[in-house]
Amino acid sequence: MTGVPLIEVEDLRIDLDDGSRRVAAAEGISFRIDRGETFGLVGESGCGKSITALALIGLLRQPLSIGGGVIRFDGQEIQHLSAARQRDLRGNRIAMIFQEPMTALNPVSPVGRQIAEMFVLHKGKSWREANQLAVEALASVRVPAPERRVNDYPHQLSGGMRQRVMIAIALACGPDLLIADEPTTALDVTVQAEIIELMRNLCAERGTAILMISHDLGLVANVCRRVAVMYAGRIVEERGSADIFRAPSHPYTQGLVASLPRLGSRAALGRSRLKEIAGVVPAITSFPDGCRFNPRCTQATDICRTVAPTADFLEAGGLVRCHHHA
């Protein structure tokens, strides 16, 4: 915890403008990631995790916009940078990989060219040099026969290979931060393991920090050192990843951990009814007052329905936003 954190987000708010009014799709978002650290952002669809990532990389577009707060990258505020300065940062120092590599890659351009482009745009290399670097980049993500594969179009590659290409593009310029938004959700479990290990090893070698976004708490807890759980636009708990599974503090996290059938639990404990979290995930336009989890929470009392809980720092490290936390 010494020195300037690589990225520091303070009280970030992201507004959604639906034409008639502005609602906060995410608010009070604060976290920091140190150099080389792995940090996970977990939540269900609509909780605000992906738009938080887009805000970091300067890709929020109408109807979404930053409504307040500060994003510091390497000590410098970046939330109001000009488009040109943001472009410079993006790809060069902050890179991102997405869930579906087929839609993130350009279908009419050979993958080698898409990698080489990074070296031309951000590093001022000639195309000739850049093409050679692209072959090396493909080799570094363990694509077999890279000198031939650079000429392939995305549709000629399997899903796992495409995601390797995405990683090669993202890491081409040696960024300080890699944002991975559901990087393996579209992949089979054995391919997921390959991609995660590749990403983890390359980033560890190069000292690249990872911000991993996923709905899969188990995967994130395995990959990242620290995990923040988001619910309905707010971070409800942030912990060391082992702690969050062993002793979750927030009733929502507790519910998530208890509701998922985990491999081995039936053999150990027999088949019991899974613990359900009652109710549904609220829509952005109708977040409840007070604690946003209160309508689904078994421990909710009057204060939960009126007052939004503030962050309580836990003795064991981490923080939780709950009036009655464990």
Add this chain to the structure above:
Amino acid sequence: MHEPKDKSSEGRGDEDLILSVEDLAVHFPLGGGLFGRGQRLLRAVDGVDLKLKRGECLGLVGESGSGKSTVALSILGLQTPTRGRIVLDGQVVTGRPSGDRKSLARIVQIVFQDPYASLNPRQTVRRTLEDPLRVHGVTARGEIEDRVATMLRHVGLRPEQADRYPHEFSGGQRQRIGIARALILNPKIVICDEPVSALDVSIRAQIINLLLELKDTLGLSYIMISHDLGVVEHMSDRVAVMYLGRIVENGDWREIFERPAHPYTQALIAAIPDPLHHAPLATTGGDLPNPLNPPNGCAFSPRCRYAEDVCRHEPGPVLETRPDGHAVRCWRSEEIAGRANLTSAEGALP
């Protein structure tokens, strides 16, 4: 959990069996010019045997492209097999005219993965549930209404919600409607094809609990297709593992998850991230091979850490059933049995 296994049973005359799939193969001819020259054969399913007992749940796992869904479509009568036989509730259903799909629908139904895509957005829930009844000759107004209301209650919805459209429901509720649609004709078998993977994580437990409840109260048998091994372990009585169109392992759920015998099953289980440990995931290497050009010998041999020369030569291994009913397609399964959990766990990351 130990069912006496009759090795000689061939599916016929076994009262316990609600479904028996025998040597099922589905081949798709691809490409080829005039007179079929240069045509290649994609063996999506190639000699699959499955048995489903009354009241049980059979988990079917394997990576995309392994043929799980093609097996499901064949059982539903939506895909004509190239070879093999399917016996549903004592009747041989393969080789019948396609019009017989209607009688099949009363025995076997499916719950789809995506409850947003699988419901007609322009039909009320009532219409979605009534149509199958009408098609199958239930015409009395009162009976239709009763059955729709009863079914909605079964799946945890209120009868007065019947006149709403799918967009008025949440994802979890829509999947409840999808389940009601599958059950309205009182089928005996329900194929659940990734029934929770499109749902929000906090909703999944509701649907899993509901499916298990309905199985008991309505006496259903399930085929559970999922890539989430946690869900498969929780729901299944038996588990079949498919790889490149073939079953590579088939056994009691506890056997499969505690003593996986095929290296592919071991790899699948080892690839699941352990949330409590910061340990590297066990990797297998390589992608699923091209089904148009499958490897020689054992289809898993190019990715298998235990592969030896014998594994790379024809003929490939056969599915061998042990006395306890656990079947494995691997030349070396005896030697490598029980090595499943050695892979990860060691060497925590910094």
